[in-house]
Amino acid sequence: MPIVxxxxxxxxxxxxxxxxxxxxxxxxxxxxxxxxxVAVTFTLLTLFSLLARIVxxxxxxxxxxxxxxxxxxxxxxxxxxxxxxxxxxxxxxxxGVLLIAVPLGIGAAIYLEEYAEQNRxxxxxxxxxxxxxxxxxxxxxxxxxxxxVGWLKPVTNGGTVVAAALTLAILVLPVVIITSMEAIRxxxxxxxxxxxxxxxxxxxxxxxxxVPYAMPGILTGTxxxxxxxxxxxxxxxxxxxxxxxxxxxxxxxxxxxxxMLIYSWSGRPDSSGGNIGWSNAAAGAxxxxxxxxxxxxxxxxxxxxxxxxxxxxx
Numbered sequence: 001m002p003i004v005x006x007x008x009x010x011x012x013x014x015x016x017x018x019x020x021x022x023x024x025x026x027x028x029x030x031x032x033x034x035x036x037x038v039a040v041t042f043t044l045l046t047l048f049s050l051l052a053r054i055v056x057x058x059x060x061x062x063x064x065x066x067x068x069x070x071x072x073x074x075x076x077x078x079x080x081x082x083x084x085x086x087x088x089x090x091x092x093x094x095x096g097v098l099l100i101a102v103p104l105g106i107g108a109a110i111y112l113e114e115y116a117e118q119n120r121x122x123x124x125x126x127x128x129x130x131x132x133x134x135x136x137x138x139x140x141x142x143x144x145x146x147x148x149v150g151w152l153k154p155v156t157n158g159g160t161v162v163a164a165a166l167t168l169a170i171l172v173l174p175v176v177i178i179t180s181m182e183a184i185r186x187x188x189x190x191x192x193x194x195x196x197x198x199x200x201x202x203x204x205x206x207x208x209x210x211v212p213y214a215m216p217g218i219l220t221g222t223x224x225x226x227x228x229x230x231x232x233x234x235x236x237x238x239x240x241x242x243x244x245x246x247x248x249x250x251x252x253x254x255x256x257x258x259x260m261l262i263y264s265w266s267g268r269p270d271s272s273g274g275n276i277g278w279s280n281a282a283a284g285a286x287x288x289x290x291x292x293x294x295x296x297x298x299x300x301x302x303x304x305x306x307x308x309x310x311x312x313x314x
Contacts, residue, residue, distance in 0.1 A: 054290070057283030060276050069284055074245055074256070078265070079276045083285050088249040089161055089241070089257040090230055090292060096165025097172060097229045102222055104169075105176025106211075109218075112177075113184040114206050126181075133174035140171040141238030149239055159240030161255045167235050172225035179221020183214035215307040223300035227293050233259035258289040 061069050064079065072082020116122045144167030148156050156163040187210050195205035211218075241256050243264035249255070262282050270277030 051290075054283050054286050057280055058287040061280045061284035064276050070288070074243070074261070076245075078268075078270070078278045078281045081265075081281050083258060083261055083288060085249050085256050086258040086261040086285065087288060087292070089164070089255045090259075090289065092161045092251060092255075093165045093168055093257060094226060094230055094292070094296060096161070097169045097226060098222075100165065100169035101173045101176050101225065101229075105173050105222075105225075106180050106218060108177050109180030109184055110206060110211070113181050114202065114210065129174050129177050133178055136234075137171060137232050138234040138238065140167055141235035143167065143170065144235055145238045145240075157252045159255070160253060161251045164236055164239055164241065164255065164257070167239060168229040168232060171232065171235060172229045175225040175228065176221055179224070180214070180218045183217025183221065184210060186217065187213045212307060212310065216304045219300050219304040219307070223297050226296050226300075230289065230293055230296075231259060233257075233263050236260055237263075258285050258292070261285045262289070 065072070065082075069082055070087065071084050072080070074083075074085055075081045112122065112126060144163060148163040148166045149159050152163075156166065191209050191213060192205050195209050200208070236257055236259065240254075241260045242254055243256060243260050262285050265278045265282035265285065268278040270279055
């Protein structure tokens with residue numbers, strides 16, 4: 001009986017692997033790999049060029065104004081304006097979206113995946129939720145104007161941060177539901193069966209096993225939804241966010257947000273009389289908005305890694 005050496009065994013494994021995957025010989029695979037590489041390279045170059053453009057335009061605003069650009073209020077001169085009213089509004093809206101959309105979205109996803117019967121009505125509801133995720137943001141702005149600014153004016157006090165947070169929470173609610181459903185659906189069925197096997201109830205299995213296992217995916221969808229909410233301007237325009245002078249910031253009065261400031265300042269012509277123009281102020285506001293989104297992303301990533309480590313440890 002011939003003796004097979006380790007080198008021969010390794011060469012055989014390599015030949016079998018190449019034969020199965022058809023490496024170095026399958027032309028469509030090579031074309032697809034090159035196409036994907038070109039797409040990724042083009043996307044990254046576009047992203048970094050945009051970021052470089054924003055940073056370059058924003059440097060004069062921060063170098064000339066410093067921290068006063070963050071703490072100052074809105075004005076009529078680009079060299080004296082600040083973004084504090086917009087920063088306050090965007091942060092308050094983000095907190096409101098988290099407090100409203102996340103519990104409702106996760107609760108709806110748990111019910112649809114774990115408790116609701118898989119019948120025609122359930123499928124009809126899921127299809128409509130997916131369709132609502134693609135509705136233009138301005139439609140939600142009209143909805144917020146009619147319901148939260150009009151019908152519920154005694155509660156929201158009209159066009160305020162509360163009405164904006166409710167409107168944007170409804171805007172991103174379908175996204176939170178869909179991503180949470182997908183994360184819950186990815187939980188292995190054996191994990192549920194193991195819980196039922198030791199006598200746990202459905203709620204105990206869902207609370208102690210399904211939701212912690214799906215939490216990394218749920219948090220990823222939540223961060224994406226929040227990033228979309230913070231960047232929307234059309235619903236805020238419909239609700240009545242202002243771009244003029246705002247002497248004070250409050251939850252029950254007139255408000256603005258960073259996307260509104262970017263929208264207003266980017267359309268104004270730059271004057272030749274100063275070092276800071278409206279384009280620099282708009283770029284500075286955009287950079288602050290990116291930093292705000294990054295802060296929420298870092299928090300989401302930290303929580304996701306925490307639940308991921310906890311899941312792996314168990």
